[in-house]
Amino acid sequence: MSVTPNPKQTINLGDIARALGVSVATVSNALSGKGRVSASLVPRIRDMAEAMGYVPSQAARALRTGKSGVLGLVLPDIASPLFPQIAQAIERAASASGYGILIADSRGDVGVQTEAINRLIERGVDGLIIVPRRGTRIASMDIPFAVIDSPSTPGNTVSADHWQGGALIGTHLALLGHRNILLIGNNPASNVQNDRIGGMRSTLSGCATVDVLWIEQHEAKHGAGALLGLAERFESGTTAFAAVSDLHALRAMTELHRANIRVPEQATITGFDDLFWASAITPAMTSVRMDMPRIADIAIASLVCAIDGKSGDEVGENTRVPMSLITRQTSGPGPVSNTHHHKRGTGTC
Amino acid sequence: MSVTPNPKQTINLGDIARALGVSVATVSNALSGKGRVSASLVPRIRDMAEAMGYVPSQAARALRTGKSGVLGLVLPDIASPLFPQIAQAIERAASASGYGILIADSRGDVGVQTEAINRLIERGVDGLIIVPRRGTRIASMDIPFAVIDSPSTPGNTVSADHWQGGALIGTHLALLGHRNILLIGNNPASNVQNDRIGGMRSTLSGCATVDVLWIEQHEAKHGAGALLGLAERFESGTTAFAAVSDLHALRAMTELHRANIRVPEQATITGFDDLFWASAITPAMTSVRMDMPRIADIAIASLVCAIDGKSGDEVGENTRVPMSLITRQTSGPGPVSNTHHHKRGTGTC
DNA sequence: CTGAAAGCGCTTACAG
DNA sequence: CTGAAAGCGCTTACAG
Numbered sequence: 001m002s003v004t005p006n007p008k009q010t011i012n013l014g015d016i017a018r019a020l021g022v023s024v025a026t027v028s029n030a031l032s033g034k035g036r037v038s039a040s041l042v043p044r045i046r047d048m049a050e051a052m053g054y055v056p057s058q059a060a061r062a063l064r065t066g067k068s069g070v071l072g073l074v075l076p077d078i079a080s081p082l083f084p085q086i087a088q089a090i091e092r093a094a095s096a097s098g099y100g101i102l103i104a105d106s107r108g109d110v111g112v113q114t115e116a117i118n119r120l121i122e123r124g125v126d127g128l129i130i131v132p133r134r135g136t137r138i139a140s141m142d143i144p145f146a147v148i149d150s151p152s153t154p155g156n157t158v159s160a161d162h163w164q165g166g167a168l169i170g171t172h173l174a175l176l177g178h179r180n181i182l183l184i185g186n187n188p189a190s191n192v193q194n195d196r197i198g199g200m201r202s203t204l205s206g207c208a209t210v211d212v213l214w215i216e217q218h219e220a221k222h223g224a225g226a227l228l229g230l231a232e233r234f235e236s237g238t239t240a241f242a243a244v245s246d247l248h249a250l251r252a253m254t255e256l257h258r259a260n261i262r263v264p265e266q267a268t269i270t271g272f273d274d275l276f277w278a279s280a281i282t283p284a285m286t287s288v289r290m291d292m293p294r295i296a297d298i299a300i301a302s303l304v305c306a307i308d309g310k311s312g313d314e315v316g317e318n319t320r321v322p323m324s325l326i327t328r329q330t331s332g333p334g335p336v337s338n339t340h341h342h343k344r345g346t347g348t349c
Numbered sequence: 350m351s352v353t354p355n356p357k358q359t360i361n362l363g364d365i366a367r368a369l370g371v372s373v374a375t376v377s378n379a380l381s382g383k384g385r386v387s388a389s390l391v392p393r394i395r396d397m398a399e400a401m402g403y404v405p406s407q408a409a410r411a412l413r414t415g416k417s418g419v420l421g422l423v424l425p426d427i428a429s430p431l432f433p434q435i436a437q438a439i440e441r442a443a444s445a446s447g448y449g450i451l452i453a454d455s456r457g458d459v460g461v462q463t464e465a466i467n468r469l470i471e472r473g474v475d476g477l478i479i480v481p482r483r484g485t486r487i488a489s490m491d492i493p494f495a496v497i498d499s500p501s502t503p504g505n506t507v508s509a510d511h512w513q514g515g516a517l518i519g520t521h522l523a524l525l526g527h528r529n530i531l532l533i534g535n536n537p538a539s540n541v542q543n544d545r546i547g548g549m550r551s552t553l554s555g556c557a558t559v560d561v562l563w564i565e566q567h568e569a570k571h572g573a574g575a576l577l578g579l580a581e582r583f584e585s586g587t588t589a590f591a592a593v594s595d596l597h598a599l600r601a602m603t604e605l606h607r608a609n610i611r612v613p614e615q616a617t618i619t620g621f622d623d624l625f626w627a628s629a630i631t632p633a634m635t636s637v638r639m640d641m642p643r644i645a646d647i648a649i650a651s652l653v654c655a656i657d658g659k660s661g662d663e664v665g666e667n668t669r670v671p672m673s674l675i676t677r678q679t680s681g682p683g684p685v686s687n688t689h690h691h692k693r694g695t696g697t698c
Numbered sequence: 699c700t701g702a703a704a705g706c707g708c709t710t711a712c713a714g
Numbered sequence: 715c716t717g718a719a720a721g722c723g724c725t726t727a728c729a730g
Contacts, residue, residue, distance in 0.1 A: 012707055023717045028709060035710085036715055058473045059411035060707035063722045068408065070451070070472070078437040081625055087436075088427040091454050100451050100472050102419070105440050123419070123449050124407045227631070247629050254631040257606045276430055277626065280596050282576070282603040361723055372701045377725060384726085385699055409723035412706045 011052050020048055031056075062124060070100045071303065072120030074113060076133045078105045081247060081275050082290075083131065086148065089296035090129055097304055099126070108133055117141070127303040134190055144306035146299040150191035151320050158298040158319040160290035162192050165323030166199020168288055169242055169270050172325060173200075174207055178240040178268065182233050183212045184252060185244045193244045196272060200242055211238075215248060228252065231259035234267055246271035246278050246287055253281070274326050284328040291321050360401050369397055380405075411473060419449045420652065421469030423462060425482045427454045430596060430624050431639075432480065435497065438645035439478055446653055448475070457482055466490070476652040483539055493655035495648040499540035500669050507647040507668040509639035511541050514672030515548020517637055518591055518619050521674060522549075523556055527589040527617060531582050532561045533601060534593045542593045545621060549591055560587075564597060577601065580608035583616055595620035595627050595636055602630070623675050633677040640670050 013031075017024045022041065029035035030045040037045075062068045071094050075083045087103065094101050104120055106113035113133055120128060121143060128145035130138055137155060138147055149156040151163070173181055183200055185193045197212060204210050219226055230241060230252055241256075243249040249271030253263055261267055264283065271278065274289040298319050362373045362380075369376070371390065378384035379394040386394075411417045420443050424432045436452065443450050453469055455462035462482055469477060470492060477494035479487055486504060487496055498505040500512070522530055532549055534542045546561060553559050568575055579590060579601055590605075592598040598620030602612055610616055613632065620627065623638040647668050 055471055057707050059408050062408035063412050064708045079433045084428045084433040091452055102449050103440055103452050122404055247626055251629040258631055277596050280600040282607055406723050413724045
């Protein structure tokens with residue numbers, strides 16, 4: 001066996017200090033920009049660090065300062081629609097603030113969610129961003145945390161204004177001249193869905209006949225994957241189908257297609273969230289989009305603020321970020337639509 | 350100002366040791382299960398730790414052991430299809446092995462990808478899982494890493510067998526009796542797409558007329574979002590449209606619908622990846638699915654192995670994980686299909 | 699079986 | 715402006 005002196009792999013402040021004949025404190029100060037260091041020394045130290053390929057030890061820094069520079073992100077289900085958008089926006093915002101993101105998937109289970117939060121805390125995150133599983137109330141904890149949820153949920157920090165988003169869709173449909181509309185939701189226990197439905201209703205009431213179909217209830221009766229009876233609805237006069245998610249809008253659209261009802265010529269379909277594939281549909285679907293970058297920025301900003309200032313408390317003050325309409329499909333309800341089209345711009349119907 | 354003795358928030362090994370009148374070494378040994386500790390002491394120490402709400406400091410442990418217990422995951426684009434599936438599977442596999450996952454989004458940019466890798470290393474990850482941006486060759490680094498990519502890409506660690514997946518689709522279509530098939534890809538520079546196309550071709554050649562449509566090339570000529578001319582293809586005899594992704598399959602399906610061509614009665618459409626919304630389509634689409642849990646397990650296992658054993662090298666040996674067919678749509682090519690249906694089971698056409 | 703001690707790499711008062 | 719020293723909380727040989 002050769003006795004090649006195994007050179008230490010990672011070099012540290014001491015190595016730089018030794019190479020330059022100064023103290024580690026000076027090197028640390030020069031590199032961090034804190035404390036007084038003679039102007040002539042700073043560049044020499046910086047260059048040497050660079051040349052030696054110095055990589056600061058986060059572990060040591062974290063141990064010393066008590067801050068890890070890492071935030072935890074808890075999601076109910078990374079793989080289901082919308083959450084990837086959230087994760088991406090959060091990662092960017094955190095990255096821009098110098099933080100890393102540790103992810104945890106609660107798999108839609110409250111127990112797993114609690115466990116995930118604990119594991120994240122054990123890993124030393126400085127704060128937590130939590131997108132709670134439906135109906136979960138996050139108990140207070142020892143570290144700062146931000147909750148992204150519906151505005152109707154008590155205790156949230158920031159969220160899209162789902163009600164206002166619903167209102168955008170409602171107005172859109174009213175202006176197109178629709179007077180018989182079916183709203184399609186999945187689960188009436190969801191705050192987000194209720195807000196969206198409520199928003200749509202609010203701008204439609206009085207000017208259109210509105211009915212709501214809850215898919216889970218429908219499937220409980222007719223079996224999973226059963227037809228939603230949309231063709232029948234169409235026959236009895238419904239001209240617009242407004243779903244609380246692009247996912248359900250897609251289901252509605254294909255169901256109408258199967259009944260040979262043309263979209264958007266004969267019936268209009270709208271969704272929510274502008275999911276990735278929404279633009280792959282021909283013609284693309286009108287949807288409403290959350291401003292994820294802004295939501296993420298607000299969540300991260302309030303978290304960073306809490307970390308740097310006081311700590312151990314829930315942060316934020318229920319900020320509502322407006323949603324925006326992505327208009328892609330503007331047909332009205334068939335032959336009648338032309339008449340109604342002229343009503344555009346009246347605001348209310 | 351009151352002089353309330355600010356009690357230390359986090360309690361450590363020393364606190365437990367003091368409370369029990371033993372040394373920190375003994376507490377450490379008892380809690381970790383290493384070293385010899387009298388049987389009577391172990392439960393007392395454990396209970397005390399529990400009672401005091403002890404949470405070990407990862408930072409200190411990491412500093413001492415040189416291992417952070419965190420792995421970095423680099424993705425080209427968290428929000429686009431398929432990557433959320435990967436992220437979820439990786440998070441689960443890592444979590445099961447006691448590792449946390451720090452995410453980074455390379456935004457499809459090679460520069461950002463390199464920077465992201467460096468940042469992850471600076472944060473002290475023990476290893477890296479990289480899903481490289483198309484065409485990127487990952488240079489060797491100082492820490493263990495696993496690459497998830499197409500088998501055709503040199504230097505990958507584990508991947509789905511896209512060619513074999515393509516063969517599954519090809520066989521499926523051949524058995525359904527299709528004799529005139531259009532394969533739909535997006536970009537011929539993608540190894541994954543080429544593998545899938547190649548696999549489909551391999552089982553179809555000699556028994557069907559096969560053509561390939563590359564969407565990017567088509568759009569370069571006719572503009573983004575242009576119709577793909579599928580109705581014309583149908584008119585000239587094409588009965589099956591096999592896309593390299595559910596996303597393009599969706600586009601194809603809606604385009605056919607707009608031309609009043611019924612799916613699947615008149616034309617069959619297949620996709621790849623069994624994306625989240627694939628089952629929301631009526632009728633649901635036949636697709637082919639990667640075994641993400643297995644891919645993730647293999648990636649994590651080889652990484653953990655490299656971390657515990659030798660280190661600083663690329664790991665793994667190009668494992669190909671088979672894909673599986675999700676059959677949801679079994680119609681053949683119209684009136685002719687009945688004849689061909691009887692050929693089922695012949696294996697080759 | 700148990701404990702005293704060293705040391706991981708850093709930052710931060712505190713002297714000089 | 716610069717350096718010596720303490721200490722963050724843990725683990726790991728090494729004595730006893």
